[in-house]
Amino acid sequence: MQRPLAGLTRSNLITELLAGVTLLAIAIPLNIGYAQIAGLPPTAGLYALVVPTVIYALVVSSRQVVASPDAAAAALVASSIGGLAAAGSEDYATMALAQAIICGVLFLLLAFFKLGFLANFLSKPILVGFVGGLALDILVSQIAKMLGVKIESGGEFVEKVGGIVAGLGTANGWSILISGVAVAVLIVGRRLIAAVPWALVVMVVATIVVVIAQLDQQGVAVLGEVPAGPPTLTWPVLSWLEWLALVPSAIALTLVTTAEGLLVSRSYGEKRRYTTRPNRDLFAFGLSNIAAGAQGSFAIGSSTSRTAAMDQAGSRTQLPSLVLAAGTLLLLLFGTGLLADIPSPAIGAIVAVAVLPLLGISEFAALWKRDRFEFAIGATCFAVTLFIGSIPGILVAFVLALINLAKRAASPAIDVLAADDDPKQSLLDEAPPGSTTAPGVIVIRIAAPLFFANGAVFADAVKKAVVASGEDDVRAVVIDMEAVTDIDVTAAESFEGLTAWLADRRILLAFSRLRPESEARLAQLGMLEGAQVFTTNRAAVAALSPPADPNAQP
Incomplete structure (x- = not known):
């Protein structure tokens, strides 16, 4: 002590x-x-x-x-x-x-x-x-x-x-x-x-x-x-x-x-x-x-x-x-x-x-330069506190905090990975044609927990990557789960829709680099049924890539 x-x-x-x-x-x-x-x-x-x-x-x-x-x-x-x-x-x-x-x-x-x-x-x-x-x-x-x-x-x-x-x-x-x-x-x-x-x-x-x-x-x-x-x-x-x-x-x-x-x-x-x-x-x-x-x-x-x-x-x-x-x-x-x-x-x-x-003039100026949305949050809280009252001000502050949190959580980093696991293409923008990791295989990583605010966003991003690369040319989609620390029921339901969408196109779904607690959670939610699990992305690409054509020209 x-x-x-x-x-x-x-x-x-x-x-x-x-x-x-x-x-x-x-x-x-x-x-x-x-x-x-x-x-x-x-x-x-x-x-x-x-x-x-x-x-x-x-x-x-x-x-x-x-x-x-x-x-x-x-x-x-x-x-x-x-x-x-x-x-x-x-x-x-x-x-x-x-x-x-x-x-x-x-x-x-x-x-x-x-x-x-x-x-x-x-x-x-x-x-x-x-x-x-x-x-x-x-x-x-x-x-x-x-x-x-x-x-x-x-x-x-x-x-x-x-x-x-x-x-x-x-x-x-x-x-x-x-x-x-x-x-x-x-x-x-x-x-x-x-x-x-x-x-x-x-x-x-x-x-x-x-x-x-x-x-x-x-x-x-x-x-x-x-x-x-x-x-x-x-x-x-x-x-x-x-x-x-x-x-x-x-x-x-x-x-x-x-x-x-x-x-x-x-x-x-x-x-x-x-x-x-x-x-x-x-x-x-x-x-x-x-x-x-x-x-x-x-x-x-x-x-x-x-x-x-x-x-x-x-x-x-x-x-x-x-x-x-x-x-x-x-x-x-x-x-x-x-x-x-x-x-x-x-x-x-x-x-x-x-x-x-305490008026925060310099802080407001810095917020205006760095992030207009956060400036708007501060300005709104300022106006409510000043013109309506301190208690409404603190209530609005919490609502704005939750809105800000939801806004950021709903737009996590979602990337197609290259063969060396480095980000190759962000899926928050339109994915260009051919943005696969290897022939026939797309490895996608989300750098956030999967929950109600981003489950549908992630499912849409995966579909976007498949469509951009040509549905007939994609053999498997691998989800890199290293940065996913939790999954909720709403996100699992979004995954069910994604799994069915991929199955209709005869595209395999696999997971790689699962944390032990995440693997247990996926199993509990029934998300591992019919899906393969790999310890590394390289192992997934090697196992799921189409075999080489022996008649192809060197």
Whole structure:
């Protein structure tokens, strides 16, 4: 069993501690902003950095992934609970806690049954579209804060945009100035000196300016009083119907976090050459989410941006996360008074700049160049998430994933093989005349399992090859089964039709290079009746080719 804080040594202790201070400076302002996106008080974002962070850091197999609520999760929380309770109400906060606990239970079930592979159905185009739609919705809300315009926080995207347009006449000049300077500092500062925690610098300086100039009296919104004290143990009390109503959104949160979290964990493990255990990572997410829901926070996921920041800072352990938890606890105990005058435009600017990369502009451009169909999948998921909602977005994502999977499975590589077993002619296109492997024999290979989506496609491809080569000239068809790992009943029925078609033309059917499990499956389905089986393609060609004509001219 992996020991906690694996990779920590005396030589890297100082580096890890300094990385923890950097993480603290990054996480505090972002989590306050993410809590506001979720429609929750600032303490909900800060509490997530204490107990859940400690549990995750001590249990997870990854040495670098940072666990925290992120922008996409916060937006999903707001959009899913916003239709069940009023943002800012006690019922709303209780539902957010319950949602996190349900997520935790789902993560534990995924870990126990080793079902993390389900997240693989969320391909990159789907994730880019889903997260991009949530990010644009977040961005619109933050623009309203930056302008000093009040809009309905739980409204739909179109309503938010309409609210901003309608409220432009009430925009606050000081808010616009603060947010404009903040955005410039965050973008330019990061390019000049990336190591500086510019989000913290912006938050501190903006707060000092607001206090000295008393800009809150000029219409600049501020964070307000933040209750002091550590997180306390609690438990959401809801009816069974209310718990059930939260399950779909919890499933969506769990799947998105699983897909992103395991991908980030694996990529950094490979990059830094240490082993990660996906099911243990899911177990860590489960415990941390239950802890979040039981002490006043909301759903926990993995933070790609903070993980990247820690990697750049030289961190290779989970010690920075423990430093983050300790620093946040001290802030909650002794420093919440410092948070009351933080201007909302500055928080909006910090969050807006943080979510800009999540829009997926460069990813969409790359998809457009590489694969228009996958671009369309991502764009559809983006539009549904943005204009209809996050839960419909995740449902459409799965439907699109299945369509994409079926499309690819229905068009496997099907080739006529040459005598040396190399592909000679693809049967996905029209086969030219004479595309036999040897005189009178055609060896055909399909590089995929045979099942309902491609069984008829393969049968048609075989017929196409026979017709193209001249039905009277073909003596035998050999199916190379090396790449076929499974056959289902529908594909077997397609084979029955193909066998009858070949028999009507007095063409023999044979199989070569069968895997033992495939041979047993073929026998079970009755596909070996009357067919010959060969260990190699050469043996099949040699046995089935017509005998040489002794009277033929040399």
